[in-house]
Amino acid sequence: MEVNNNINNLNCTGCGALLQNNNIEEKGYIANLEHENCLRCFKIKNYNEITDYNIDNEDFKHKMHDIHNEKNVYFYVIDAFDILGSRNKFLEELIQNNHVYIVINKYDLVMKLISQTEILKYFDNLFGKSELKNFEFIFTSSLKNYNIDNLVKKIKNVKSDAYFIGASNVGKSSLLNAVLKSLMLHKNVKITVSNYLATTLDFIKINIGTNYNIFDCPGIINDNSAINYVGKDTYKQIINNKLVRPVTYQLNPNQSVFMEGLCMLLFENDHMKKTDKRNFHFYKNNKWNLHRTKSINWKKYFMNNVEKNIDVKFESYKNMQESIFPIVKDKWYSLFIAGCGWVTFKGQKNDHIAIWTNENVEVQLTERYI
Ligand SMILES: Nc1nc2c(ncn2[C@@H]2O[C@H](COP(=O)(O)OP(=O)(O)OP(=O)(O)O)[C@@H](O)[C@H]2O)c(=O)[nH]1
Ligand SMILES: [Mg+2]
Numbered sequence: 001m002e003v004n005n006n007i008n009n010l011n012c013t014g015c016g017a018l019l020q021n022n023n024i025e026e027k028g029y030i031a032n033l034e035h036e037n038c039l040r041c042f043k044i045k046n047y048n049e050i051t052d053y054n055i056d057n058e059d060f061k062h063k064m065h066d067i068h069n070e071k072n073v074y075f076y077v078i079d080a081f082d083i084l085g086s087r088n089k090f091l092e093e094l095i096q097n098n099h100v101y102i103v104i105n106k107y108d109l110v111m112k113l114i115s116q117t118e119i120l121k122y123f124d125n126l127f128g129k130s131e132l133k134n135f136e137f138i139f140t141s142s143l144k145n146y147n148i149d150n151l152v153k154k155i156k157n158v159k160s161d162a163y164f165i166g167a168s169n170v171g172k173s174s175l176l177n178a179v180l181k182s183l184m185l186h187k188n189v190k191i192t193v194s195n196y197l198a199t200t201l202d203f204i205k206i207n208i209g210t211n212y213n214i215f216d217c218p219g220i221i222n223d224n225s226a227i228n229y230v231g232k233d234t235y236k237q238i239i240n241n242k243l244v245r246p247v248t249y250q251l252n253p254n255q256s257v258f259m260e261g262l263c264m265l266l267f268e269n270d271h272m273k274k275t276d277k278r279n280f281h282f283y284k285n286n287k288w289n290l291h292r293t294k295s296i297n298w299k300k301y302f303m304n305n306v307e308k309n310i311d312v313k314f315e316s317y318k319n320m321q322e323s324i325f326p327i328v329k330d331k332w333y334s335l336f337i338a339g340c341g342w343v344t345f346k347g348q349k350n351d352h353i354a355i356w357t358n359e360n361v362e363v364q365l366t367e368r369y370i
Contacts, residue, residue, distance in 0.1 A: 081341060164216050267352075
């Protein structure tokens with residue numbers, strides 16, 4: 001019996017996986033040899049239903065090393081909402097000497113909240129401290145078709161192969177679909193996109209009629225992000241696809257805010273008068289509920305309320321850790337929790353702000369974002 005492991009070395013045009021009709025459990029499975037898309041892409045496109053495979057980040061990193069050379073141009077895509085959860089140190093190191101377009105995508109999520117000048121200043125400062133040496137920014141929204149023409153211009157002008165890289169779910173494939181649409185080439189190729197992680201499975205080569213190719217790359221699953229600890233049925237409650245509406249809490253010293261079983265903001269400040277208050281502005285998925293509680297009871301409250309709305313999958317609550325940020329200067333700050341969004345507040349000298357979450361979830365204090 002002939003086993004058709006891989007059909008003339010064709011790749012699925014939706015996710016890049018090598019097509020095969022041997023094993024339904026493996027990526028690239030196709031039942032009908034006339035189809036261009038694998039079964040998984042068909043299910044995503046028609047039923048928004050994802051088939052999970054074991055995604056090997058290490059394998060992807062090796063592939064990135066293999067394709068990397070100093071001439072490549074990179075379009076490094078970042079999520080304007082989840083900046084910390086979408087940056088990746090491995091990638092930034094790898095491409096540090098290349099020409100990099102930092103594409104701040106999903107700009108629609110924040111564009112009504114911050115001016116172009118302010119957002120540019122923030123990102124300039126942030127990436128000025130990174131490994132990248134030769135970069136420029138472009139703000140886009142594939143959802144609103146914002147600035148896609150500008151992106152197309154940049155792509156047409158590259159003098160080398162170009163790679164769309166970044167974390168999973170930042171919108172790399174959606175951007176390339178928008179580019180193809182703007183060039184009226186979308187009838188030829190339509191890349192599969194989804195709300196879930198790890199949609200694109202292998203490199204997808206695109207040619208728009210220039211001398212060079214463009215590649216859509218699989219996203220890296222960032223292990224610093226809280227998204228890794230959320231059941232996929234509740235992704236929608238954490239991954240943000242709508243304009244963020246900040247929620248403000250006025251906290252007394254020794255009050256805490258419970259953030260849906262994923263983390264807790266602790267404001268324990270004995271140096272303050274009991275009647276003093278500070279405003280905390282939470283930028284998170286609008287569906288995500290917050291709850292204020294007394295600091296004395298916070299751990300008990302947390303344990304009693306985990307997994308109420310969001311299906312949190314921390315293996316053990318023993319692996320929780322408190323990241324404390326002592327404030328040394330009176331000014332505005334944004335405290336990011338990877339995968340979740342951020343909290344903006346005006347800190348005062350001697351304040352202590354802390355986040356309690358799983359030890360693998362990265363928390364970072366920066367200048368005020370929004
Ligand atoms: N609000 C908003 N959502 C977007 C935008 N671009 C993409 N999305 C959504 O983000 C999700 C992920 O998009 P994809 O294009 O599949 O992301 P990706 O980076 O290719 O993901 P991987 O293939 O897993 O690496 C989808 O639900 C998109 O609809 C945007 O500009 N704004
Ligand atoms: Mg993709």
